[in-house]
Amino acid sequence: MTTDEKVARRKLSLLELAQDLGNVSRACKVMGYSRQQFYEIRRNFQTYGSEGLIDRLPGARGPHPNRVSEEIEEAVLAYCLKEPTHGCLRVAQSLALEGVTVSSMGVRGVWARHNLQTKHERLMRLEQATREKRVELTERQVRLLERFSPEFRERHIITNHTGELxxxxxxxxxxxxxxxxxxxxxxxxxxxxxxxxxxxxxxxxxxxxxxxxxxxxxxxxxxxxxxxxxxxxxxxxxxxxxxxxxxxxxxxxxxxxxxxxxxxxxxxxxxxxxxxxxxxxxxxxxxxxxxxxxxxxxxxxxxxxxxxxxxxxxxxxxxxxxxxxxxxxxxxxxxxxxxxxxxxxxxxx
Missing domain, CATH: 3.30.420.10 (Ribonuclease H-like superfamily/Ribonuclease H)
Structure with a gap:
């Protein structure tokens, strides 16, 4: 039995003892819980069943109910990639003109989840995206690269014997x-x-x-x-x-x-x-x-x-x-x- 299961079993024993004694205060005193903890444990048990008795880390129960949808989050990230110097209010107003409804605090929440709260961080994200983008070079650009780049200048034909080429x-x-x-x-x-x-x-x-x-x-x-x-x-x-x-x-x-x-x-x-x-x-x-x-x-x-x-x-x-x-x-x-x-x-x- 794991530690979480032992804790859940102890909480269930608290609820059963309070029911048998008919006195919440005495049951909490015996089991070493406060009344506030008892009512929180009972509320979680009534809402989620036995899974509600397991301790969870903050934020482990899923996204916040007021969190923006994935489509809006992608729109915010795409806009900030295009205009990394705009503030959260201007981003929200610009997206509203495009038919995307989001508040300035919603924009800030997206930035916080992706470490983009400062202008510098958003500019660094733009630089990274540009660095990873593949660019098709024109013939003129290729000729200039081959003329000035040591990597191209050092390329050579390899032959092993007379008459091979x-x-x-x-x-x-x-x-x-x-x-x-x-x-x-x-x-x-x-x-x-x-x-x-x-x-x-x-x-x-x-x-x-x-x-x-x-x-x-x-x-x-x-x-x-x-x-x-x-x-x-x-x-x-x-x-x-x-x-x-x-x-x-x-x-x-x-x-x-x-x-x-x-x-x-x-x-x-x-x-x-x-x-x-x-x-x-x-x-x-x-x-x-x-x-x-x-x-x-x-x-x-x-x-x-x-x-x-x-x-x-x-x-x-x-x-x-x-x-x-x-x-x-x-x-x-x-x-x-x-x-x-x-x-x-x-x-x-």
Whole structure:
């Protein structure tokens, strides 16, 4: 038997003794209760039955009969979230105009139950609600975040070996007098940063295929390696119907997976974009002031010389490069079994 049950049993004994003796004063004196306690115990027993004999903590019998309804309480809380600096009287008057009837003391009671009695507490509730609210960012806001936020700046593509991911892109070099527009088809291995580049007077699928077929794939075959995936933007020279587009068909024949970046998100193809800036700063802007080019072939000859220096002699400061040349990292990133085949081929030769 619990303590509450023992107390209830004692109160019931008090009521039974008073009935048997016919004298409330004597029964209270025997049981150690006052007359006021006796009449309160009898009233609770007559109203609630045996449950009325159990002692209850203040407020444990349910909400106060004058407490506002849940609908009104929600309306008060919603209004205070919208106007946290208004007082209880103004809240009651404003809700009355909206068809919600509540007194100023009713509003204060709602505030007391939710710890919102002061203006500061209501403002802190607004701040918390705003912090937890999800906001859909526009494209412009996303671009600004990626530009200035360290979290976005530190994101990078992870590759594990040579040829796992190769990035391609078309770069507008400029206008050559007597020739027209000049475009650069750039290809770069994302693991080693080894780069290839070829200049054209147009940007067509056939030019994108040409640089892969004539320069990139033969170099990988020479080192007994292969390209697993190519990453490009959504340009027309790279993307189209898989059954008719020349570039898509070429990749299918070579069993190379084709991935594309998100629209208007050049930073997702950051390796090749950074390569373009390097070419501008270290080659095109310098050679364009030193020489007067008359043909694309002349530009290609100087570009080939720069790419040889870039790939084999120039220390690279990119992520995980540690000052090594792209060619050194290219060779180190070859799969082990392919390295063995390459060494045996060299010994045979």
């Amino acid at each position: 190769v990035a391609v892109d078309t770069f507008y070099v400029g206008q050559l007098k007597g020739v027209g527009k000049v475009y650069l088809q750039t290809v770069i291995d994302c693991f080693s940063r080894y780069a290839w580049g070829r200049l054209y007077t147009s940007k067509l699928p056939i030019t994108a295929v040409h640089v892969l077929n004539n320069d990139v794939l033969p170099f990988f075959e020479k080192h007994n390696a292969r390209i697993s995936t190519i990453l490009s933007d959504n340009g027309r020279e790279f993307c189209g119907r898989p059954d008719t587009h020349p570039y898509e068909l070429f990749l299918q024949l070579e069993e190379i997976e084709h991935r594309t970046t998100r629209v208007r998100r050049p930073q997702s193809n950051g390796f090749v974009e950074r390569m373009h800036r390097t070419l501008l700063d270290e080659h095109f802007r310098i050679k364009g002031r030193e020489k007067w080019y008359e043909s694309v072939d002349e530009m290609q000859t100087d570009l080939d010389d720069y790419l040889v220096r870039y790939n084999t002699k120039r220390p690279h400061q990119g992520r995980d490069m540690n000052g090594r040349t792209p060619y050194a990292v290219f060779m180190k990133g070859l799969p082990k079994e392919k390295k063995t085949v390459a060494k045996s081929a060299l010994k045979t030769a």
